[in-house]
Amino acid sequence: MYEYRAPRRDIRFVLHEVLEVEKVLAAGGREDVNRELIDSILDEGARFAENVLSPLNWQGDWHGGPRLENGRVSTPPGFREAYRQFCTDGWAGMAADPAIGGQGLPDVAYIAVGEMLCASAMAWRMCSGLSEGAVLALSRHGSAELQARFLGRMVTGEWTGTMCLTEPHSGTDLGIMRTKAEPQADGSFRITGTKIYISWGEHDMADNIVHLVLAKLPDAPSGTRGISLFLVPKLLDGRPNGVSCASLEHKLGIHGSPTCVMNFEGAQGWLVGQPNGGLACMFTMMNHARLGVGLQGLGLSERALQASIAFAYERLQGRAPRGALERDKMADPIIVHPDVRRMILTQKAMTEGQRLLCFYAYLLIDVEQHAPDEGTRKRAAELVALLVPIVKSFLTDWAVENTALAVQVHGGAGYVRDTGVEQYYRDAKIACIYEGTNGIQALDLLGRKVLGTAGQSVKTMIDEIAALLKSDLPADFAPWAQRLQGLLAQWAELTKTVAERSAKDPEELAAAATDYLNFCGYVLVAWCWLRMARVAKRALEAGSGERAFYEGKLVAARFYFERVLPRADAHAAGARAGAAGIPMLQREQLEA
Numbered sequence: 001m002y003e004y005r006a007p008r009r010d011i012r013f014v015l016h017e018v019l020e021v022e023k024v025l026a027a028g029g030r031e032d033v034n035r036e037l038i039d040s041i042l043d044e045g046a047r048f049a050e051n052v053l054s055p056l057n058w059q060g061d062w063h064g065g066p067r068l069e070n071g072r073v074s075t076p077p078g079f080r081e082a083y084r085q086f087c088t089d090g091w092a093g094m095a096a097d098p099a100i101g102g103q104g105l106p107d108v109a110y111i112a113v114g115e116m117l118c119a120s121a122m123a124w125r126m127c128s129g130l131s132e133g134a135v136l137a138l139s140r141h142g143s144a145e146l147q148a149r150f151l152g153r154m155v156t157g158e159w160t161g162t163m164c165l166t167e168p169h170s171g172t173d174l175g176i177m178r179t180k181a182e183p184q185a186d187g188s189f190r191i192t193g194t195k196i197y198i199s200w201g202e203h204d205m206a207d208n209i210v211h212l213v214l215a216k217l218p219d220a221p222s223g224t225r226g227i228s229l230f231l232v233p234k235l236l237d238g239r240p241n242g243v244s245c246a247s248l249e250h251k252l253g254i255h256g257s258p259t260c261v262m263n264f265e266g267a268q269g270w271l272v273g274q275p276n277g278g279l280a281c282m283f284t285m286m287n288h289a290r291l292g293v294g295l296q297g298l299g300l301s302e303r304a305l306q307a308s309i310a311f312a313y314e315r316l317q318g319r320a321p322r323g324a325l326e327r328d329k330m331a332d333p334i335i336v337h338p339d340v341r342r343m344i345l346t347q348k349a350m351t352e353g354q355r356l357l358c359f360y361a362y363l364l365i366d367v368e369q370h371a372p373d374e375g376t377r378k379r380a381a382e383l384v385a386l387l388v389p390i391v392k393s394f395l396t397d398w399a400v401e402n403t404a405l406a407v408q409v410h411g412g413a414g415y416v417r418d419t420g421v422e423q424y425y426r427d428a429k430i431a432c433i434y435e436g437t438n439g440i441q442a443l444d445l446l447g448r449k450v451l452g453t454a455g456q457s458v459k460t461m462i463d464e465i466a467a468l469l470k471s472d473l474p475a476d477f478a479p480w481a482q483r484l485q486g487l488l489a490q491w492a493e494l495t496k497t498v499a500e501r502s503a504k505d506p507e508e509l510a511a512a513a514t515d516y517l518n519f520c521g522y523v524l525v526a527w528c529w530l531r532m533a534r535v536a537k538r539a540l541e542a543g544s545g546e547r548a549f550y551e552g553k554l555v556a557a558r559f560y561f562e563r564v565l566p567r568a569d570a571h572a573a574g575a576r577a578g579a580a581g582i583p584m585l586q587r588e589q590l591e592a
C-alpha cells in the first residue's frame, strides 16, 4: 500500500517559477500573500495530507464505506477525527472571505493544498469541498438574515453543506425536477421531494448539515427558468426538520463518501437569491465547483504517477533490450523497458502539464476578483469561463487514463487490492460524471463559451499562447514552437468551421463538442509544457543544483510533443467529421 507524498517541489515550480503568482497577486493588491506565506501553507497542508488523510484513503475504501442505521450515517473509522483536526487547524475557512470569518487566502494558494487533499483522500475531501461551495453560494446570494444565522458555523466547518440537485428522473435535465417549495405565511417555505445521489447528505462529522436544495415554486415557469434555490437545514434549533436519509448507494469508487437518497418531507427552508433564479445562483459557484472536480482528477493522476514510479524501480522482470543492467540481480527493474517508460512518461507529461493548466485557471479567478483595472478583470473572466469546462473534463478523463496506466504498470499487483492502485482507478471515474457530465462540459464549452462569444474567448486564449511563441524561446525549441503555431491556426479554423455548421444545424454542434474540447485540452497542455520547458532550460543554463528535476521536465516536454500531442490531430479530425457520420439510429442497427 503506497502512502501519498505531496509533490511540493512541483507545486512550488508551477506557482513560483512558471506562474510567478507572487508578482501577479501583488499587482492585484495582494502584497500580503508572499512566497514565504504560500510555502508555509504548502508545508502545513502537505503534513496534514500525508500524515492524517493518506492513511484514511484505503481504510475508507476497505471498511465498506459509511453505514446507515436508524437514519444516522456513521463514517469510516478516523474520518471524524480527521475532520475535527481539519477544522481546528483552520483549513475549513482558509479561502473564504474575511468579511464572513474566513482567512481570505487567494484561490491559487489554497488550491495547491486542495490538490493534496483530493489526492490523499478524495472521498473524505468531498465533504469539505461541497461545504466550501455552499458557503460561496450563500455568501453571494443569501439574505443578510440567512448569512447571520448559518454562514459563521459553515465557515468554521462546524456545520457542513450539500448540493441537492439530482432526482430519480432528473439528472442532466434539471428542468423536469419535481421537488416542490410551498410558501408559508412567515416568509419561509415547506420543501417536499426526493433527491438522489447526494454526496455527504447525512453523516456524523458535523453538528448540522445545511442543504442547498433546488425546487420549484407553485407558479414556476416550466423548464430551467422555473427552478429556485433553498437553504434547508437538517436540524433547526437542534430539532429535526423533516430531512432524512432513506438509503445509501453502493458504488464503484469513493466508498468513503456517503452517497445518499434524501427525503424532504415538508422541511422548512428559505429562499436563496431570487424566485426562479436558482440556476443563476448555482452558476456563481459553478466555476469553483467544476475546477474543484478537475482538481480531484489531478490529485488522483498525481497519486497514481507516484505509485507507478515506485513500482517500476522495484519490480524485477526481464532484461533491458540492449542487455542486462543489473547483472547481480535475477532480473532488471521494469523501468528498463521502453514500454513501461512510455506509460510512466505519459502519466508524468499529462499530470504535470495539467497541473499548470489547472493552477493557471485558479490564478485567473484571483485576477478576475482583484485586478485593479476593469479590462484585466474582464479578460481574466473570459478566460476562466473558457477554461472551466476544459479543466473539468480533460483532467478527469485523463485521471481515468492515468490511473488505468498505473494499474497496467503494476501488472497483476495493480489489479488486486494489495497496492491500492485499483482504488485510484475506481475513484477516478465519478469525476467524469458529477458536476455536469463531461459530455455536458463539452456542450457548454462549444455552445456557450465559444460560439456564445462568437469565438472571442478562443481568440483571447490564442493571443495569450501566441505571445509566448513571439517571446525569446531557446533555439532548440523551434520545432515545438512551430507545432504549436500550427495548432493555433488549426484551432481558429476549426472553430470557424464548427460555428458555420452549427449555425445551420444544432446537431452539428453537439456532434463536434467532445472532440473539440479534447483538441483544446491538448493544445493548452502543449502551451503549458512549452512554458515549463523554457523555465527548466533557463534553470539548467544558470547552473541549478537541481539538475535531475529540470532535466526531467525537458524529457517530459519532449515526450508530450512527440507522443501525446498527436492525439490533438485525431480529435480535430473527429470534430471536423460532422454529424452525418453519427446519425440517429434504429436500435436494430446497433444491436446487429
Ligand SMILES: Cc1cc2nc3c(=O)[nH]c(=O)nc-3n(C[C@H](O)[C@H](O)[C@H](O)COP(=O)(O)OP(=O)(O)OC[C@H]3O[C@@H](n4cnc5c(N)ncnc54)[C@H](O)[C@@H]3O)c2cc1C
Pocket: 163, 164, 165, 166, 170, 171, 172, 173, 196, 197, 198, 199, 200, 251, 259, 430, 433, 434, 435, 436, 437, 438, 439, 440, 443
Ligand atoms: C457518487 C455520486 C455522487 C453525486 N453527488 C451529487 C450531489 O452531491 N448532488 C447532486 O445533486 N447530484 C449528485 N450526483 C448526481 C450527478 O451529478 C448526476 O449523476 C449527473 O449529473 C448525471 O445525471 P444522471 O446520472 O441522471 O445521468 P443522465 O442525465 O441520465 O445522463 C446519462 C448520459 O446521457 C448523457 N446526456 C444526458 N443529457 C444529455 C444532453 N442534453 N446532451 C448530451 N448528452 C446528454 C450524459 O452525458 C450521460 O452520459 C452524484 C452522482 C454520483 C454517482
